[in-house]
Amino acid sequence: MRNMKRVLSLLLLQFSFFGLAASAQTVSPIIVECGKKCRGEFSITNNGLTALAVSVEARSFSLDALGHTTNRPLDPGVDLKLEEGSTRISPKDTHAFAYQLKCAAPPCSVALLSSMVVGHTTEGILVRVQLAHTIYACEKQKDCRKKVRAAAGVTVD
Amino acid sequence: MLRVCLCVLLLGVPVSAQVLQLSGGRSTLLGGTGGEITAFFPESTLSASAGFANGHFVFGASDTFKFHGLDVTAGDKNFGYSFDGAGLGVSTRGLFVQRNTRHTSFAVFVGSTGIGYATPFMVIAKAQHIGAGFFLQRQFDNGLLLSSLAVIDGGKHTAVQGLSYRSHLLHLAGSGGLLQNQKYFTGEADFQPFRSLSFSATHNDFFLVDHLTTNSLSAFAGLGHITLQASLLDGQYRLLKTTGASAGASLRIGSTTLRSNFYESNHRVLLVHVAQEHFHRWTISGIVNQLQGQTSFAFGGGYQGNKISVSLDHSVLFFPVSGKGFQQTTTVQVSLRIHDTALNFQTNVDPMMHVQYSTYASSYVQGPVAGRAMNNHSHSAGGKFMIAGAVIDEHGQPVEGAAIQLQGGAVVYSDSQGKFFAHVKRDKPSALVVLLPEFATPGRWAVVTCPADAVPGTDVLIKVRREIAP
Numbered sequence: 166m167r168n169m170k171r172v173l174s175l176l177l178l179q180f181s182f183f184g185l186a187a188s189a190q191t192v193s194p195i196i197v198e199c200g201k202k203c204r205g206e207f208s209i210t211n212n213g214l215t216a217l218a219v220s221v222e223a224r225s226f227s228l229d230a231l232g233h234t235t236n237r238p239l240d241p242g243v244d245l246k247l248e249e250g251s252t253r254i255s256p257k258d259t260h261a262f263a264y265q266l267k268c269a270a271p272p273c274s275v276a277l278l279s280s281m282v283v284g285h286t287t288e289g290i291l292v293r294v295q296l297a298h299t300i301y302a303c304e305k306q307k308d309c310r311k312k313v314r315a316a317a318g319v320t321v322d
Numbered sequence: 323m324l325r326v327c328l329c330v331l332l333l334g335v336p337v338s339a340q341v342l343q344l345s346g347g348r349s350t351l352l353g354g355t356g357g358e359i360t361a362f363f364p365e366s367t368l369s370a371s372a373g374f375a376n377g378h379f380v381f382g383a384s385d386t387f388k389f390h391g392l393d394v395t396a397g398d399k400n401f402g403y404s405f406d407g408a409g410l411g412v413s414t415r416g417l418f419v420q421r422n423t424r425h426t427s428f429a430v431f432v433g434s435t436g437i438g439y440a441t442p443f444m445v446i447a448k449a450q451h452i453g454a455g456f457f458l459q460r461q462f463d464n465g466l467l468l469s470s471l472a473v474i475d476g477g478k479h480t481a482v483q484g485l486s487y488r489s490h491l492l493h494l495a496g497s498g499g500l501l502q503n504q505k506y507f508t509g510e511a512d513f514q515p516f517r518s519l520s521f522s523a524t525h526n527d528f529f530l531v532d533h534l535t536t537n538s539l540s541a542f543a544g545l546g547h548i549t550l551q552a553s554l555l556d557g558q559y560r561l562l563k564t565t566g567a568s569a570g571a572s573l574r575i576g577s578t579t580l581r582s583n584f585y586e587s588n589h590r591v592l593l594v595h596v597a598q599e600h601f602h603r604w605t606i607s608g609i610v611n612q613l614q615g616q617t618s619f620a621f622g623g624g625y626q627g628n629k630i631s632v633s634l635d636h637s638v639l640f641f642p643v644s645g646k647g648f649q650q651t652t653t654v655q656v657s658l659r660i661h662d663t664a665l666n667f668q669t670n671v672d673p674m675m676h677v678q679y680s681t682y683a684s685s686y687v688q689g690p691v692a693g694r695a696m697n698n699h700s701h702s703a704g705g706k707f708m709i710a711g712a713v714i715d716e717h718g719q720p721v722e723g724a725a726i727q728l729q730g731g732a733v734v735y736s737d738s739q740g741k742f743f744a745h746v747k748r749d750k751p752s753a754l755v756v757l758l759p760e761f762a763t764p765g766r767w768a769v770v771t772c773p774a775d776a777v778p779g780t781d782v783l784i785k786v787r788r789e790i791a792p
Contacts, residue, residue, distance in 0.1 A: 218762035250743045251734045251742060255686065256662060257686070285764045
């Protein structure tokens with residue numbers, strides 16, 4: 166009987182700490198550098214306990230002097246082939262999105278934005294997480310990001 | 323009686339749990355067979371494990387929750403104290419309280435300690451002694467990390483102090499003291515004068531059936547596509563002392579890597595030459611071994627995909643416990659994912675050079691209060707033809723997170739522009755179904771218009787209407 170009381174108190178203790186769960190999603194790698202043609206992939210990890218629908222959108226972007234980005238539709242010289250445009254990621258699972266990129270007029274700066282709806286507020290406003298995988302494509306892979314940033318006049322790290 | 327009550331109550335928990343994780347498996351390496359059920363609540367996690375370990379029935383349960391900013395575990399807990407690569411584990415049954423801040427981690431426990439069975443599929447602490455202890459770790463901004471672990475269990479004392487320092491050129495880490503009344507020290511020093519050149523020295527104390535001590539010295543140089551490495555190792559177990567030396571070079575040309583390594587131990591020389599080719603998600607290796615005038619060949623490789631990964635690896639390991647020095651080992655690993663269930667199988671070679679295996683499965687089940695939980699569907703079609711389209715609402719605005727199922731069962735989701743695409747294998751019309759319950763966007767939706775099928779190369783337009791806001 167004493168054991169039973171102990172067990173019940175254990176469960177009561179547990180039910181009394183009911184609140185909101187927090188989870189996070191991650192993208193890896195964040196940045197890649199490559200030549201005019203490249204083939205790569207990036208991974209999205211669902212660290213949460215429920216499945217997530219993820220869609221991927223490609224954008225060209227430019228930088229201002231402070232390193233802030235401005236996204237726009239893909240430039241005409243960028244030929245990007247995504248293996249998948251969306252998927253469902255199981256709890257605690259990682260999904261790799263593969264792509265091929267050809268850049269006709271280097272350098273090309275492309276962001277692959279992975280969007281996932283993670284919930285909504287009580288007012289009905291959608292809560293969406295967007296994680297970017299950034300590709301810098303130049304004539305030569307080495308120091309491509311540095312060259313793109315220098316060309317944009319970025320002075321901060 | 324306690325065990326029966328816990329079992330009965332835990333079986334009732336799924337009704338109120340948000341998410342359940344079910345795991346089960348067997349491991350000859352970790353000496354156990356069993357399973358675990360974990361119920362995730364928003365602020366607490368309740369789990370129960372049962373199985374057989376070394377021929378005995380074992381049972382454990384734990385409840386982890388937050389209390390005034392503290393992480394509290396009541397029940398079984400395998401507390402891993404990891405310090406810059408070196409780890410100690412303490413298995414406790416009782417009350418465990420932990421607090422983590424940006425720079426400080428503090429933990430204290432009271433209860434019993436004993437043999438722990440911490441596997442991916444069950445966590446059980448077998449109570450043997452009354453014990454108590456604390457752990458404190460503090461990270462400083464200048465790269466210094468200090469830690470202390472103190473445990474008293476069954477009259478045995480553990481008092482380990484750790485220190486780590488990391489700078490641009492140098493990394494020093496060491497922990498030492500008493501581990502259950504035995505002297506213990508583990509240390510590592512890494513020096514990297516240039517980006518392409520590094521030196522490393524390690525000393526480790528392990529407690530298997532007896533005390534094992536290992537030391538190593540190694541150097542690494544990377545020169546563009548060429549890498550060079552050399553190392554000296556020694557180990558002492560009981561009265562047996564084993565020494566070894568290795569050196570090697572590798573050359574990377576495009577997706578091909580060529581590697582040659584020399585290993586010497588116990589007056590025996592082993593030469594291993596490997597040619598490895600990396601494809602998109604494939605790796606294929608051809609291996610030539612030369613040992614005392616005899617040549618043998620082996621093949622390895624693997625595939626790393628989203629649903630399945632398989633590998634067959636050959637590697638050379640140093641075995642100081644058995645006194646055999648460098649030995650070629652082969653390991654197999656297979657991982658499968660079927661919907662929300664992960665299946666794993668892998669082999670390992672233990673310090674006595676016995677091949678052991680571990681196999682386990684783990685699955686997530688969404689409970690009634692988990693909120694939106696998408697059902698299990700296939701999400702990768704593949705192929706060279708593309709079906710594309712867009713989903714809009716009655717006002718012509720794009721709808722993000724709309725789920726569309728194609729012929730064959732593949733499901734795709736629309737992006738923030740309402741656009742979706744999928745690759746299909748055949749250049750012929752594919753049936754389309756809008757999966758309203760699968761929408762990632764909250765609210766209740768209805769289909770206004772949707773073509774019955776989609777032809778590769780032409781865009782389809784789907785119109786939906788939100789009936790009830792979230």
